Structure formats: structure tokens, C-alpha cells
Amino acid sequence: MSAAATTRRDIPDASVARLPGYLRALTALARNDIASVSSEELATAAGVSSTMLRKDLSHLGSYGVRGVGYDVERLASEITTALGLTQDWPVAIVGMGNLGRALAAYRGFAERGFRVIALLDGDPRVVGDRVAGDVVRPMRDLPDLVVDHGLAIGVIATPSAGAQEACDDLVEAGVRSVLNFAPAVLSVPDGVVVRTVDLSTELQILAFHGQRVAAPEVVA
Amino acid sequence: MSAAATTRRDIPDASVARLPGYLRALTALARNDIASVSSEELATAAGVSSTMLRKDLSHLGSYGVRGVGYDVERLASEITTALGLTQDWPVAIVGMGNLGRALAAYRGFAERGFRVIALLDGDPRVVGDRVAGDVVRPMRDLPDLVVDHGLAIGVIATPSAGAQEACDDLVEAGVRSVLNFAPAVLSVPDGVVVRTVDLSTELQILAFHGQRVAAPEVVA
């Protein structure tokens, strides 16, 4: 049982990044009791081209029926499996500033199998506070969370100055997936995956495109 | 003065997306009174390869000195200009739920020239509330904000059900750059740029990579 029960491994990164979008669109269809969907319709709902959708799905296997389309439930199930969402993923949020508190109060996690099992902060003055009904815990609780509760994903919502330290604590405790909201470059050992989401970066990219339209210019 | 005073237009998207990172690293260097930096050092600080950094910068022009490196202040200034950050960018946040309130309280915007000039919500029961010292305004105020205050960027922090409507209101008022935090695909006319940041999507991508290491497998 080494390579049999596993999902396919050769899915391109760009494709993986789009699968959640497809899953979301499929879930919406299922809520409206729609049983079957064509690649064209699903692609429109997910905001991509139908060719790209089909190529992405082909990496998972052939789950469509030619001339008909895709079974909504079936395809949702396949994508769920491919993404590894059949199991629950325990999540811890580090850093109880404005953003951390907002994330702690956000209800959207549980919908998709992500369970926030702990809120932490490195500042002793914050530890013990109640946030969204939970008590804020100290960083030294991390190893136990990994061992006892299978903590797998850490969300960093600290100021950028403390992000690397928080990341190091997570990694040392055994967490191998990190979602970083601090505007900082985190260095981690091989095998640890970090995704950084930075508000300022996004706004600056928008500013670049904004000035392009603000100063229109013809080619010749 | 049509094509002269404008910055270069042929910067690849992938390159533009990295410029904010370079700018952040340069700002940190300037804070430490470092006047000059090599591509190798700056690349490390920004988490990219030195070759890629130099290629990215070459799209802006030749602002380095061979054998020496880059002048920190000068390069920061050039990137600032290229991104269009010499001017202030008025921002409005739509949707005063948990995330919207956290964004409103976030202090990181002003640091980089983004000024939050209004908080809005479509729900009359929320309009008039005080959030982070500002009064929440109704959506119908949008056109005036664009005309009177040059509102250019809209941040959508509504539930996904209301995201498209909020987006339509923004676009109709004249906003052409949108940062969307709702898990939804927004359709907009040509000339409007939307960037979507979705927590669930990010977590699901991490889950995919997490299961890869959870079920290790050798090639042969």
C-alpha cells in the first residue's frame, strides 16, 4: 500500500492553485441541486477558460463524460480528495493583534475542514485574554498542540518584526505548512511550505495598474 | 509630454509582483543607514535569486553601478516611481464585518501611501457606527468620494454573497482597482483590475502540500 491509495503527484502548482476555485463553484452548484455541469459552465463560474479547466481536471483523472459533462457531486469529491480535504486540518493562529483577532472570529474556516484549535501570542500580557471565546495561549504550548492535536498549519498574524521568530517556533514544534500575513520574507528549512499574503504588496500592484490607466498612451 | 514623463510600460506582470518586495527590503536597509547594496544581498533579503533581481531591475532601467552595486535611496526612489507610489492612493473599505473592521484598524496602509478615506457598508443598521474612529457611510456616498477625493482603490471585505454588488457599485462610481477578500469570482468590465485574496484558497493549497509530506513516497 505504498503508491496505490495515494492521489496523483504530478499536478502542476498553477493547477493546484485553481482547484479550490473549482471546488467552490461546484459546492455552489450542489447547493442549487444542479447534478451535472459542462466544462464551459464551470469554467465561467470559476473565472477561467474551459480549456484550462479541462486540462487541470485531466491531471486528476478522467471524471467527465463526453457529450454530457461532469457529475457535480463526483467531481467535488475527487477534488476534495486531491486537495487532501477529506481529513480535518487543525490550525493555530499566532499573533493576536487586529488581524489575528479578526481571523479568530472568522467563521469561514470550519466550512472547509479547517479547525482553529488554538490562538497564541508571544506577548505575556496578551496570553490569557479571551478572543472569540478562546483563551490566548503562550508559544510554549506549540509542541503539545502538534503532538496531541495533530496541529499541521500555522497562521502568522504577528507584526513583521516577530514573524521570523514565530515561524521558527512553529517549525521547531513540527508544523510544516505556514500561512504568513506579515510583510516579511520567512526562511524555513526544506520540507516546510510558506505562503505569504501581504496587503501592502497587493495594493502596490494595484497602484501600478492604476497609474497605467491614469496615464493612457497609444503605441504610435 | 505624451510618452516622455511616463515610466516604462513593458514590465512583465511577474516582475511587477516582486517590486514591492524589493522596495520593502530597500526601506529596511535605508532605516539601518545602509547606502549601497549588491544584487546578491538585496536578492537574499527579498527572497529571490540575484539573477532574477537584476533582470527585474533591468526592466526599470540601469540604475546600478558595475563593480559596486545599487544606491539604496536611488533604487528605492526608482521603484517607487515605477509602481506609481509618488502620489497618494485614496482607498475605501467596503463591508464592516470582522475583516473589514480589522483592515480599518490596520495601521500599515498609510506607511506606503495608501490612505483609507472611507469605510462603507450596504447594511443600514451598520451605517453610522463608529469603526476605528470613523463613521461608517452608506454605499451611495461612493460617487462623491471618487469625484471629491479621488478615490481610486476599493477593498471588498463583504460576505461573498454581497461581493459582486459591492464591486458593481465601486465600478459604477468610477473605481478601477479592486482588492477582493470575498471568496467569489467578480466580473468587471475591461479596464478594471481585480485582485482576489482568499483565505480558504490559501489554506487549501497548503493542505495539498501538507498531505504530500504526510504520505511520503519514493520515485521507484
Added chain:
DNA sequence: GTGACTTTGTGCAGGGGTTCACAAGAACGT
């Protein structure tokens, strides 16, 4: 002034991802 050294800027090759075009396969009407 000259040679050794350092670092930038870039032509070129390689790879990954997207799009195109079309073959393969399934349902349906007659």
C-alpha cells in the same frame, strides 16, 4: 596607467503553463 577583481546587465537556452485544434467517445433522433 595597468592589471586584477568585483558586480551589473543581457543574450540565449531550457522549462512550465496556456491556448489551439482536433480526435475520441457518448447521447439522441430517426
Added chain:
DNA sequence: ACGTTCTTGTGAACCCCTGCACAAAGTCAC
């Protein structure tokens, strides 16, 4: 049973991006 129609799955072309290798250009020591 057969042709028409529809839709998926995929080989191939194309394009953008990244990494390599190296020439160009500057500094420094003497």
C-alpha cells in the same frame, strides 16, 4: 443501426518566465 450533435481529453504550438553564462564596465592597488 446510423448519422448528427455535443462535449471531453489531449497532442502540439506558442509564449512567458527563469536560470546560466559571459561580456561590459566600474573600482582598487600599486
